[in-house]
Amino acid sequence: MAYISASVYTSHVPAIGVAIDQGKTQEAYWQPLFNGYGYSRQWMRENPPDVIFLVYNDHASAFSLDLIPTFAIGTAAAYQPADEGWGPRPVPPVLGHPELASHIAQSVIQQDFDLTIVNKMDVDHGLTVPLSLMCGEPSAQLGAWPCPVIPLAVNVVQYPVPSGQRCFNLGRAIRKAVESFDADLNVQIWGTGGMSHQLQGARAGLINQEWDNCFLDQLIHHPATLAKVPHIDYVREAGSEGIELVMWLIARGAMADVDDPARPPTVKHRFYHVPASNTAVGHLILENG
Amino acid sequence: MALEKPYLDIPGTVVFDAEQSRKGYWLNQFCMSLMKSENRERFKADERAYLDEWDMSEEQKQAVMARDLNWCIRTGGNIYFLAKIGATDGKSFQQMAGSMTGMSEDAYRAMMVAGGRSVEGNRFMHESAGTPGQPAGNATGQGGI
Numbered sequence: 275m276a277y278i279s280a281s282v283y284t285s286h287v288p289a290i291g292v293a294i295d296q297g298k299t300q301e302a303y304w305q306p307l308f309n310g311y312g313y314s315r316q317w318m319r320e321n322p323p324d325v326i327f328l329v330y331n332d333h334a335s336a337f338s339l340d341l342i343p344t345f346a347i348g349t350a351a352a353y354q355p356a357d358e359g360w361g362p363r364p365v366p367p368v369l370g371h372p373e374l375a376s377h378i379a380q381s382v383i384q385q386d387f388d389l390t391i392v393n394k395m396d397v398d399h400g401l402t403v404p405l406s407l408m409c410g411e412p413s414a415q416l417g418a419w420p421c422p423v424i425p426l427a428v429n430v431v432q433y434p435v436p437s438g439q440r441c442f443n444l445g446r447a448i449r450k451a452v453e454s455f456d457a458d459l460n461v462q463i464w465g466t467g468g469m470s471h472q473l474q475g476a477r478a479g480l481i482n483q484e485w486d487n488c489f490l491d492q493l494i495h496h497p498a499t500l501a502k503v504p505h506i507d508y509v510r511e512a513g514s515e516g517i518e519l520v521m522w523l524i525a526r527g528a529m530a531d532v533d534d535p536a537r538p539p540t541v542k543h544r545f546y547h548v549p550a551s552n553t554a555v556g557h558l559i560l561e562n563g
Numbered sequence: 564m565a566l567e568k569p570y571l572d573i574p575g576t577v578v579f580d581a582e583q584s585r586k587g588y589w590l591n592q593f594c595m596s597l598m599k600s601e602n603r604e605r606f607k608a609d610e611r612a613y614l615d616e617w618d619m620s621e622e623q624k625q626a627v628m629a630r631d632l633n634w635c636i637r638t639g640g641n642i643y644f645l646a647k648i649g650a651t652d653g654k655s656f657q658q659m660a661g662s663m664t665g666m667s668e669d670a671y672r673a674m675m676v677a678g679g680r681s682v683e684g685n686r687f688m689h690e691s692a693g694t695p696g697q698p699a700g701n702a703t704g705q706g707g708i
Contacts, residue, residue, distance in 0.1 A: 334595060334646075432580070432581070475576050475663050
């Protein structure tokens with residue numbers, strides 16, 4: 275039986291990808307940030323999953339205003355890095371897991387969530403930056419990421435975005451779907467994006483460290499309560515793009531303790547840093563109890 | 564009954580809802596086209612001619628040529644889409660975001676390194692216009708929101 279072993283949460287700032295690709299990770303500005311992921315890369319090497327289920331948002335790369343799916347699951351065999359306006363990131367294609375992805379799509383739709391099924395799309399920094407942060411640079415010889423990835427793209431571009439509660443419940447449905455897959459697969463679920471940031475208007479640059487850290491506390495200890503926080507609080511307190519944080523609730527809803535309080539997660543790593551370009555960066559690794 | 568839009572009283576912020584999306588459809592689709600390098604080259608070679616291929620309003624075209632992102636947003640642009648204009652120009656996201664605040668690039672970068680813009684005074688329209696040294700509502704040009 276497939277199972278979810280752990281959840282990972284991280285922001286996915288484009289400038290982090292640029293810093294990695296241009297060899298700037300040891301510069302004074304970036305060093306504290308990359309040091310915060312040192313443990314994470316070691317943890318990944320020691321706890322390699324068979325598949326990563328990666329929740330992220332597309333930044334107007336695969337989806338334009340022609341098509342705006344609230345939740346889109348990738349069931350393809352491979353995804354190419356997107357050209358976001360400065361050429362594609364020099365990273366390998368992301369291999370998918372069509373079998374498990376299709377199984378999850380069917381199971382989750384039968385649990386009343388309307389997923390859009392995607393067999394062809396490019397993936398942008400929202401997906402590749404978390405992979406770079408957690409896995410390091412893929413070996414030049416192998417030219418591949420350590421394991422297959424199932425992308426789940428969430429609309430946080432056009433309002434209204436899904437509520438925290440709906441994301442949390444979707445996570446629970448994904449856990450059930452994974453656990454009903456026959457092959458014995460170790461699956462990690464990652465929630466990416468977010469923490470305080472506002473990229474637009476005269477309020478650009480908003481950072482609310484107190485709110486962010488409270489979010490991390492609540493995510494660990496009281497996720498069901500956190501799921502009830504309305505959108506307006508995210509936007510007012512953490513900036514217009516801080517709304518990306520609802521995606522973390524999908525990963526959290528997939529953890530065992532949500533339906534089995536006897537299995538509280540272990541916090542393996544917690545990190546917070548300001549700034550990376552315009553944003554606060556938050557990061558957590560939780561293992562299932 | 565009218566839709567609830569509690570986000571209309573946040574200073575310096577335009578939430579990209581269905582109304583904005585409808586207004587900005589072609590402007591944002593033009594931005595998407597800049598994901599192809601040949602389109603970026605054509606745009607750079609003759610901006611006006613390239614923009615004229617799109618069903619955008621004259622104001623939207625002027626806003627793009629002025630690189631006034633606040634103006635673009637007022638006419639329906641969305642920052643995730645507009646970022647592709649900045650990428651075409653070789654600007655970082657920080658330069659783009661900073662350009663909307665009325666602050667100099669250096670002052671914006673320094674504010675971020677010092678922990679970013681405080682939320683105090685920036686939650687509601689009726690609050691004072693930003694905390695000291697952090698102008699929240701006086702972006703220049705066509706851009707004041």
